[in-house]
Amino acid sequence: ESELFGHVKGSFTGALKDTWGKVAMAEGGTLFLDEIGELPSEIQPKLLRLLQEQEYERLGEHKTRRANVRVIAATNRDLAAAVKEGRFREDLFYRLNVITLELPPLRRRTRDLQRLADNYLKFFNRQCGRNKRGFSEEARQALARSEWKGNLRELRNAVERAVVLGAGEWIGPEDLPAAITGSGAAADHGELEPGMNVSLKALEREHIRRIIDRTDTLEEAAAVLEIDPATLYRKRKRLFGREGNGR
Incomplete structure (x- = not known):
């Protein structure tokens, strides 16, 4: 709530100064809310008020403030199902569901797959201080065959794990999670454990x-x-x- 709407000094432990939230920072522009399906239930009515009335209050403050922001929300959850299960407000769902864009899953974007994997490889090489040269042909074939039920996050996690734990200069199928290669022999490879x-x-x-x-x-x-x-x-x-x- 504090990150979204801001807070005033002393409103909670550690609130040492007044802070403006993302709503105020996005004034006159666009506010992107990622993982909207994870929004806590106690904050959902406050977001609904922002969308309907263009009003909000900072945490610990009773002054109503006006907002002029365009809201774009993203989720990988089925919000309609979450509404039926009582985990997401129905009125907020319909208020958000004005224009819907559905991105195709990664398994249907085979042309993008290798480019995305290479980009993640470069990123984690820098972040982890490694120097992996690339994917072997066998590893690329394994990537192409996977169903990628977790989409980009699953790909990101797989590449990160291969960069961190892979022993050679090139990432091979043995460096990828067993769920991707379909190999039971790789089940224990790539699992981080204490020690x-x-x-x-x-x-x-x-x-x-x-x-x-x-x-x-x-x-x-x-x-x-x-x-x-x-x-x-x-x-x-x-x-x-x-x-x-x-x-």
Whole structure:
């Protein structure tokens, strides 16, 4: 809530100064809300008010402020199903669902697949201090055959793991997760475990990824990790970048 709407000094522990949120920063422009399906239930009516009335209040403040922003929201969840399950407000769903653009899954974008994999390889080479030269032909064939049910996030995770744990100059099929290669022999390869010769950041990233994958919402994942949802959101943003992680 604080990140979205801002807060005033003293509104909560650690609020040492007044802060403007994303809504104020996007004034006169566009506010992009990623993973809208993860929005906590207590914030949903406040977002609805922003969309309907163009009004909001900073956390800890009773002054109503006006906003002039265009909102674009993205999700990989079925929001209609979330509405039926009571996890997402129906009125907010219809308020957001004005113009819908559905991106095709990665398995239907074979021309993009190799280029995206190469881009992720360059990114993680820089981030992890590695110097992988590329993918072997066998690895590229394995990438092309995969169904990529997790779309870009699954591809990103697979390339990151191969860069961190791969032993050779080239990434081979043995460096990819078993779910991609379809090889049971690779099941134990690429799994980060305590005591391995990898950084603490890599272990934290892997553990958080697994918990998010096994839970339905960020709130549930935060409860398992025994941290505040806002803390998990910040960690996810720091560890995985803008794309986040998980489903």
